[in-house]
Amino acid sequence: MSLLSVESLSKTFQTPSGPVHALRDVSLSVERGECLAVVGESGSGKTTLANMILGILAATSGTIRFDGRELPVRRGPEHRRAIQLVQQNPLSSLNPKRSIGASVRLGLDTYGIGARSERWARVEAALEEVGLPGEMRRRGPSGLSGGQRQRVGIARALACDPELLVLDEPTSALDVLVQARVLRLLNELRAEKRLTYVFITHDLAVVRNVADRVAVFKSGELVETGETARIFTAPEHPYTRSLIGAVPVVDEDELQLRNTLAGEQ
Amino acid sequence: MSALLDIRDLRLGFKGLRGITEVLHGIDLAIAAGERVALVGESGSGKSVTARIILGLLQEARAARVSGAVEFDGRDISTMPARQRAKLRGTEMSMIFQDPTSSLNPTFTIGRQFAEVMRRRQPEMSREACDRRASEMLAEVSIPDPARVLSAYPFQLSGGMNQRVMIAMALVNHPKLLLADEPGTALDVSVQALTLRLMHDLVERHGTAVLFISHNLGVVREFADRVYVIYRGRIVEEGPTRALFDNPGHAYTRALMSAVPRITGAGLPEVPEVSDDFLAPMVRHTGGAA
Ligand SMILES: Nc1ncnc2c1ncn2[C@@H]1O[C@H](COP(=O)(O)OP(=O)(O)OP(=O)(O)O)[C@@H](O)[C@H]1O
Ligand SMILES: Nc1ncnc2c1ncn2[C@@H]1O[C@H](COP(=O)(O)OP(=O)(O)OP(=O)(O)O)[C@@H](O)[C@H]1O
Ligand SMILES: [Mg+2]
Ligand SMILES: [Mg+2]
Numbered sequence: 001m002s003l004l005s006v007e008s009l010s011k012t013f014q015t016p017s018g019p020v021h022a023l024r025d026v027s028l029s030v031e032r033g034e035c036l037a038v039v040g041e042s043g044s045g046k047t048t049l050a051n052m053i054l055g056i057l058a059a060t061s062g063t064i065r066f067d068g069r070e071l072p073v074r075r076g077p078e079h080r081r082a083i084q085l086v087q088q089n090p091l092s093s094l095n096p097k098r099s100i101g102a103s104v105r106l107g108l109d110t111y112g113i114g115a116r117s118e119r120w121a122r123v124e125a126a127l128e129e130v131g132l133p134g135e136m137r138r139r140g141p142s143g144l145s146g147g148q149r150q151r152v153g154i155a156r157a158l159a160c161d162p163e164l165l166v167l168d169e170p171t172s173a174l175d176v177l178v179q180a181r182v183l184r185l186l187n188e189l190r191a192e193k194r195l196t197y198v199f200i201t202h203d204l205a206v207v208r209n210v211a212d213r214v215a216v217f218k219s220g221e222l223v224e225t226g227e228t229a230r231i232f233t234a235p236e237h238p239y240t241r242s243l244i245g246a247v248p249v250v251d252e253d254e255l256q257l258r259n260t261l262a263g264e265q
Numbered sequence: 266m267s268a269l270l271d272i273r274d275l276r277l278g279f280k281g282l283r284g285i286t287e288v289l290h291g292i293d294l295a296i297a298a299g300e301r302v303a304l305v306g307e308s309g310s311g312k313s314v315t316a317r318i319i320l321g322l323l324q325e326a327r328a329a330r331v332s333g334a335v336e337f338d339g340r341d342i343s344t345m346p347a348r349q350r351a352k353l354r355g356t357e358m359s360m361i362f363q364d365p366t367s368s369l370n371p372t373f374t375i376g377r378q379f380a381e382v383m384r385r386r387q388p389e390m391s392r393e394a395c396d397r398r399a400s401e402m403l404a405e406v407s408i409p410d411p412a413r414v415l416s417a418y419p420f421q422l423s424g425g426m427n428q429r430v431m432i433a434m435a436l437v438n439h440p441k442l443l444l445a446d447e448p449g450t451a452l453d454v455s456v457q458a459l460t461l462r463l464m465h466d467l468v469e470r471h472g473t474a475v476l477f478i479s480h481n482l483g484v485v486r487e488f489a490d491r492v493y494v495i496y497r498g499r500i501v502e503e504g505p506t507r508a509l510f511d512n513p514g515h516a517y518t519r520a521l522m523s524a525v526p527r528i529t530g531a532g533l534p535e536v537p538e539v540s541d542d543f544l545a546p547m548v549r550h551t552g553g554a555a
Binding site: 013015016017018039040041042043044047143144145148169172173174175176177178179180181183184187202203204205206208209210228229232242243244246247248249250251253254257258 | 279281305306307308309310313412413416417421422423424425426428429447450451452453454455456457458480481482483484486487510520521522524525526527528529530531532533534536537
């Protein structure tokens with residue numbers, strides 16, 4: 001049984017200039033322990049999908065199951081703890097008036113994780129897990145670099161001891177060295193804690209190296225899914241090919257692969 | 266030819282509870298008119314603060330201690346009155362921030378924000394004229410439905426659409442210098458490639474110089490003429506893009522290059538340990554400086 005399954009999910013936003021079909025009839029599933037990458041066009045509904053999985057948005061139609069049970073829009077505390085988000089946008093996701101430690105601790109207090117007396121220690125441990133010094137918890141987010149804030153966001157989700165992490169561009173603000181460390185960390189944590197990831201990103205090179213499977217979106221529709229290796233060697237949908245064909249590359253092997261795939265359009 | 270932007274021995278510290286924290290330790294950086302220069306490096310190494318100093322924003326922050334020369338078009342930004350600095354922003358130089366949602370005003374429509382930007386240069390411009398010009402710019406960054414976007418609030422748009430709006434807004438007044446801080450991060454790779462091509466074209470057509478800050482070395486390789494690598498507030502390597510990528514000379518640059526994930530998929534790269542070599546003296550490639 002899949003940990004997460006999404007069946008015929010659609011979302012339409014009503015706006016003054018007419019309805020926007022952000023997601024149309026999308027079905028997909030994610031196994032426990034798996035990393036599913038969600039890639040595609042800007043504005044194709046990836047964040048909308050994430051928000052429905054998290055219960056932030058109600059679907060227009062369709063269902064979402066978690067561990068076999070249908071998820072209501074209004075989640076109980078257990079589901080809210082079990083499904084955590086690491087956001088695209090590190091600045092707006094941290095309260096500027098709170099110390100970063102207090103932001104990380106919020107989830108622990110809300111879901112009653114750990115004894116009250118040991119929660120600060122847990123906060124520091126979570127910060128250290130993502131490569132930040134524990135004593136940094138006293139600082140506010142405004143004095144941190146973009147990359148440092150992004151790591152705080154990951155620490156905050158991990159501190160809640162989740163089962164499913166929805167990662168919306170979790171490493172795009174990081175330099176590639178720190179990115180590689182965070183991705184390795186995410187890989188280790190996934191293996192160690194049997195975490196499941198829905199990994200939204202525009203960075204296809206990251207996808208190639210961390211995801212088990214890939215789902216490709218365009219204009220609110222799921223146009224292709226498959227094992228990562230297959231997507232990158234024999235993409236079927238023309239849109240998938242055009243995406244891979246546009247990847248910025250740094251070496252000749254990559255250039256060759258890219259041109260071969262793009263050439264088949 | 267003298268540089269459009271000439272930064273010499275730039276230092277920055279932040280005053281905190283426990284004294285001053287030094288962030289930039291004497292940076293030299295120059296950009297010629299129409300040149301595309303990339304600044305890459307560690308998270309937290311001082312790329313965004315450098316851009317904020319060029320814009321004259323940090324000089325006004327109470328906790329910041331800025332010293333050194335920042336000459337733009339022959340005038341020193343650091344010593345200029347605050348009002349003059351403010352006049353340069355959005356007209357002669359403009360910026361695309363790392364995080365579009367924090368720089369777009371959530372309570373105004375995109376159309377209204379465009380009008381405000383355009384009226385900084387042409388105060389008499391009518392709203393209709395602004396909307397027309399804004400639609401053209403939005404179309405140039407491949408926004409499929411400019412009319413909807415102009416009447417939308419930022420929260421009604423996806424992250425990538427907001428980023429494209431920012432780019433269009435930053436270029437609408439034809440600045441001499443564009444500071445682009447992670448401009449493509451939120452875009453899908455096809456739109457990113459398109460946007461970079463657009464920025465590239467505009468640079469050539471209008472002679473706009475660009476300071477391009479990015480973690481994506483593939484993008485940098487395709488976009489920039491010249492590259493500066495920064496580590497912990499010091500420039501560690503500088504050179505023409507090709508030379509620097511083909512033959513990275515500094516230990517930190519080499520570590521960065523080795524950590525880039527590849528679409529050929531050899532697994533996550535081994536992460537080199539932080540080493541004392543990262544603090545070695547700067548490497549300069551010859552034949553490329555402005
Ligand atoms: N609250 C809202 N009201 C109206 N339209 C919305 C709202 N949220 C999203 N949309 C629209 O829904 C579509 C999908 O947006 P979404 O944020 O899910 O895209 P995305 O795939 O995450 O894009 P990106 O890669 O740029 O982050 C877009 O056209 C967007 O403008
Ligand atoms: N207002 C501030 N007060 C105190 N320290 C600050 C302030 N702004 C930035 N810093 C510090 O200055 C250093 C440089 O920050 P900056 O934002 O320029 O990094 P960056 O190179 O842009 O990093 P990233 O790639 O993660 O965006 C960081 O260590 C940051 O913590
Ligand atoms: Mg999104
Ligand atoms: Mg920055």
